[in-house]
Amino acid sequence: MSTKPSILLIYTGGTIGMIKDYETGALKAFDFDQLLQNIPELRLLDCDISTSSFETPIDSSNMNPEYWNELCDLISTNFDAYQGFVVLHGSDTMSYTASAISFMLENLNKPVIFTGSQLPIGDLRTDAKENLITAIQIAALQKRNKPVIQEVCLYFEYKLYRANRTSKVSAEHFEAFDSPNYPPLITSGVHLSVHEELLFKPSRKSFKVHQNLVTDVLLLKMYPGIPKSLVLAMLAIKEIKGIVLETYGSGNTTTEMWFLEALKTVIKSGVPVVNVTQCIAGSVQMGNYETSVGLKKAGVISGRDITVEAAVAKMMYLLGQNLGPKVFKSVYETPLRGELT
Structure with a gap:
């Protein structure tokens, strides 16, 4: 043998x-x-x-x-x-x-x-x-x-x-x-x-x-001048179960009140929002700049240095675990398979 x-x-x-x-x-x-x-x-x-x-x-x-x-x-x-x-x-x-x-x-x-x-x-x-x-x-x-x-x-x-x-x-x-x-x-x-x-x-x-993945995930990439009407229309889609938000630099977005209020509404409805950076390297550090303080206060989850690919996959995986909002946030921000530092 x-x-x-x-x-x-x-x-x-x-x-x-x-x-x-x-x-x-x-x-x-x-x-x-x-x-x-x-x-x-x-x-x-x-x-x-x-x-x-x-x-x-x-x-x-x-x-x-x-x-x-x-x-x-x-x-x-x-x-x-x-x-x-x-x-x-x-x-x-x-x-x-x-x-x-x-x-x-x-x-x-x-x-x-x-x-x-x-x-x-x-x-x-x-x-x-x-x-x-x-x-x-x-x-x-x-x-x-x-x-x-x-x-x-x-x-x-x-x-x-x-x-x-x-x-x-x-x-x-x-x-x-x-x-x-x-x-x-x-x-x-x-x-x-x-x-x-x-x-x-x-x-x-x-x-x-684990094979119970929830695929109703929105990947929303920020860009200068992104229209309010488009963002609100996407966030209003009832089928969305989770959102991965691609932000600038170390996790920054526009401070326009309509945007922050829209995120708060989504999060209060039970839809988790994860913040990941558009940069190839580096980490989200919400609260470092005024442009991310509002996200932190709204309850946005920090993706830290996770890749966009892993962020989407982790979202699908955790949505299938039927976790409550606080537990979801805690588990998402915890390294499970070495995906974040």
Whole structure:
């Protein structure tokens, strides 16, 4: 019986799973059952690799919570049989999916590594092979017979990040992702440099899967001159269960009374509002400037240094937990999966 770590490779769709038909020049889906034939380098890895695919691979622009549930089902069904999981996903919405999965999988004690590529796996200059090979290698890392990584991560272009700290920052560079407010967990060079002090320390409680996400979330981005009529119309939508407010700098917005009063009304009706910064890096610090004092007084929740992607995912997750307003605010402002500092 093999003592090698067993890794399940799950293909959801995306560029990494495409290969060029050299007769037509068109891209077609890659057959992952023939993975080792097409990427013989994988045989050199010290692990056993199995594959699974969504029945119909999807472009990540079509990703939604139904597919997140399907992915959770695949992981939970195979959880005891594998030491780690590598998820191949289109890069456009990878940070959203990976952030959501980090909340949906509670007390995770194994690696779930997301990766993808900017170029198809069959392209001459592809980044797909390196991303795939190293992601599998990282998922198979063991120390004292336990996985080194015990959280949801994202690997791209020589760096492993905590998934819920990432954002896609480039549509054309190989370095497509960044984690501005938290350092890489592993850097891939001649050797894999593991920064153990940065790794998430999992709970010893039993593994749980949460699939009750509430998706009625409004993402409202502030900009100078945003019309009162538009804001009031959006805030009046009855189906809204939660709001993520993208503000300026360290959490600042207009001090116009109509805006603050509208937020107060929404919050009093039981709809939580979370304040996140539009800046790529940095943190919301409500009360630092006069332009955020009103938000704090109104009961707006501080997203601190959370990414927009993780803020939306965390909102969906917590709305599904049926928490009271005070508990919701307290839990939202608490790091659950290392998503905020």
